[in-house]
Amino acid sequence: MHDIRSIRENPAAFDAGLARRGLAGFSAEILAIDEARRAKILAAETAQAAQNAASKEVGAAKARGDEAGFERLRALVAEKKAEIARLGEEAAAEDSRLRDLLMGIPNLPHDDVPVGADEHDNVEIRRWGTPRTFDFKPVEHYEIAGAKPGMDFETAAKLSGSRFVLLRGGVARIHRALAQFMLDLHTGEHGLTETMTPVLVKEDAMYGTNQLPKFAEDSYQTTNGWWLIPTSEVTLTNTVAGDILDEAALPIRMTSHTQCFRSEAGSAGKDTAGMLRQHQFEKVEMVSITTPETSLAEHERMTKCAEAVLERLGLPYRTMVLSTGDMGFGARKTHDIEVWLPGQDTYREISSVSVCGDFQARRMNARYRPAGTGKPDFVHTLNGSGLAVGRCLIAVLENGQQADGSVDLPEALHGHLGGKTRLTADGVLV
Numbered sequence: 001m002h003d004i005r006s007i008r009e010n011p012a013a014f015d016a017g018l019a020r021r022g023l024a025g026f027s028a029e030i031l032a033i034d035e036a037r038r039a040k041i042l043a044a045e046t047a048q049a050a051q052n053a054a055s056k057e058v059g060a061a062k063a064r065g066d067e068a069g070f071e072r073l074r075a076l077v078a079e080k081k082a083e084i085a086r087l088g089e090e091a092a093a094e095d096s097r098l099r100d101l102l103m104g105i106p107n108l109p110h111d112d113v114p115v116g117a118d119e120h121d122n123v124e125i126r127r128w129g130t131p132r133t134f135d136f137k138p139v140e141h142y143e144i145a146g147a148k149p150g151m152d153f154e155t156a157a158k159l160s161g162s163r164f165v166l167l168r169g170g171v172a173r174i175h176r177a178l179a180q181f182m183l184d185l186h187t188g189e190h191g192l193t194e195t196m197t198p199v200l201v202k203e204d205a206m207y208g209t210n211q212l213p214k215f216a217e218d219s220y221q222t223t224n225g226w227w228l229i230p231t232s233e234v235t236l237t238n239t240v241a242g243d244i245l246d247e248a249a250l251p252i253r254m255t256s257h258t259q260c261f262r263s264e265a266g267s268a269g270k271d272t273a274g275m276l277r278q279h280q281f282e283k284v285e286m287v288s289i290t291t292p293e294t295s296l297a298e299h300e301r302m303t304k305c306a307e308a309v310l311e312r313l314g315l316p317y318r319t320m321v322l323s324t325g326d327m328g329f330g331a332r333k334t335h336d337i338e339v340w341l342p343g344q345d346t347y348r349e350i351s352s353v354s355v356c357g358d359f360q361a362r363r364m365n366a367r368y369r370p371a372g373t374g375k376p377d378f379v380h381t382l383n384g385s386g387l388a389v390g391r392c393l394i395a396v397l398e399n400g401q402q403a404d405g406s407v408d409l410p411e412a413l414h415g416h417l418g419g420k421t422r423l424t425a426d427g428v429l430v
Contacts, residue, residue: 001102001362006035006425017108020115020324023162026105033101037094044087049079086250103207107359109324110296110333116323122336123323128314131340136403140343141394142274145405147171149427151275165263165275170429173394174409175282177416179257179389180307182284184416186386190305192255192286197235199259200226205238206365209383210330213278217265233383235286241364245289245379247371249300253290255386257282273391276348282389288382291368292358295380296333299355303335306351306386313410315395316340332357335384339391343398350391353384397423 007014007030015025054076061069114123141147150171156164167175178233186192206212206227211219211234220228229235236254245252260283271277286305292296303319310317322334338347358378361367367376401408405425414421420429 001099001109001359002105003362004030004098004102006132008034014108018105020109020113021106021327022325023106026101030098030101033094033098037091037098040087040091040093040094044084046090047083047087050337051084054080059330081095100213101418103363106329107332107356109327109331110355113327113333114323115325116322116324119325119326121323122320122326124318124320125335127316127318128311128313128378131316131342132399134342138342138398138401140274140341141397143343143423144372144397144401146401146406146423146427147397147405160279162272163277163279165278165339170423170427171393171397173417173429174413174423175389175393177413178396179284179426180416181312181413182386182392183255183257184387185309186255186284186286186305190253190308192253192305195236195239195254195256197229197232197256197258199229199232199235199261201229201234201238205234205241208238208241209234210262210363214329218263220261220263225237229258231260231261231283231383231385232256232285233256233287235393236285237289237360237381237383238364239288240366240379245366245368247291247368250289250291250379251294251367254287255284256287257284257389274394276394278390284386284389286353286384286386288311289366290380290382291370292377292380295355295357295382297382298382299333299335299353300382302382302386303337303353306337306353306384309387309392310337310339310395312351312412313396314412315391315392315399315410317350319326324354324356328352328354330354330356330359332359337387339395341395341398348391350395351385351387354382356381 007027011027011031015027018025027289054073058070058077060074061073075294099411114121142151149166150169152168156166183194187194203225211230219230260281262279264277264279286302288298288302317337317339320336320338322336327334332356334352336349337351339350341348355382360381361378366379368379369376397407400409402408407423409421417429422430424430
């Protein structure tokens with residue numbers, strides 16, 4: 001959420017930031033509501049002072065036998081009491097209007113984010129690895145002979161409908177091994193703390209990480225009000241909601257492997273084949289809580305952590321900085337990491353790493369106490385996939401596929417697979 005004081009002080013800069021996202025300025029509307037709210041509050045305070053003064057005079061009028069004055073003052077006290085209540089309700093209504101408006105406005109991009117309309121304006125900043133040259137035509141993951149026995153879409157559809165998959169045997173084990181490999185790397189070498197979180201959260205948690213109110217249709221809500229998390233960014237980030245942390249405790253770096261749930265609203269007809277875009281999937285998430293001064297450096301560090309997963313697996317990738325038109329609602333800057341998928345003959349997103357500044361922290365009221373000042377300030381939050389497990393499985397299968405339908409598996413996974421190195425064309429790990 002945005003800082004209303006900053007908007008008051010420099011509305012032109014606020015509107016300019018939104019213009020870089022292709023949005024019209026909101027400052028005039030925001031400031032009009034804010035002014036109305038503050039005027040109601042001031043009027044209520046003035047009425048309260050008048051009520052207090054009249055209340056003191058009521059007793060004096062009664063004591064000196066001034067019945068007319070007593071009745072007049074008593075009526076004034078009642079009138080001011082009603083006025084205060086009315087103004088309080090009106091101020092609360094304006095406050096609610098202001099909060100709703102600010103909740104629906106996206107974060108302002110960093111100055112170095114490229115301006116653009118959509119993904120076509122994203123800028124590549126580096127790439128790693130060389131896509132393999134095949135002596136046969138590579139196919140997509142769900143067409144690989146060795147993967148077919150372990151990737152059952154028909155049974156999943158019978159159980160749950162479209163955009164679900166049931167993994168079996170060797171494929172299921174590779175999927176599990178990938179998650180374990182990622183967690184071991186992040187905790188053992190990258191200094192992240194493994195955290196097992198719930199996948200059901202209260203509405204406040206979804207507001208805190210800006211899934212609500214704007215993206216309610218993208219998530220699932222239970223009949224008793226819980227929400228299924230679209231990513232453990234929600235749970236990990238909200239662990240500091242309402243807290244005032246010591247600066248010495250920062251940065252806080254966490255990772256979690258969870259089920260994730262997304263309705264994929266608006267994606268009808270997109271990536272319907274295979275398991276690239278599912279309603280239920282697994283992800284190893286990374287979240288950092290930092291000071292404002294260190295958040296951009298932490299963004300680069302987190303990106304490197306995600307890239308390291310692909311490098312250890314020998315999967316070619318490229319890293320993009322997203323343009324203002326493709327960036328997520330809560331982000332100030334985002335790096336997308338795209339892995340090479342030979343079956344599609346293109347790079348596809350496998351991780352988004354974003355720095356959110358204090359945007360989420362203001363929604364969650366998450367603060368820290370800077371050393372030596374004593375005055376709390378808002379933390380900065382960052383999140384990123386480290387990585388999406390299902391998409392990583394796709395990349396491993398497609399990049400390791402052989403002409404006979406078998407799959408050679410990355411060396412980094414061998415230890416997590418009990419020494420097995422290959423998925424045969426019959427779907428057996430050997």
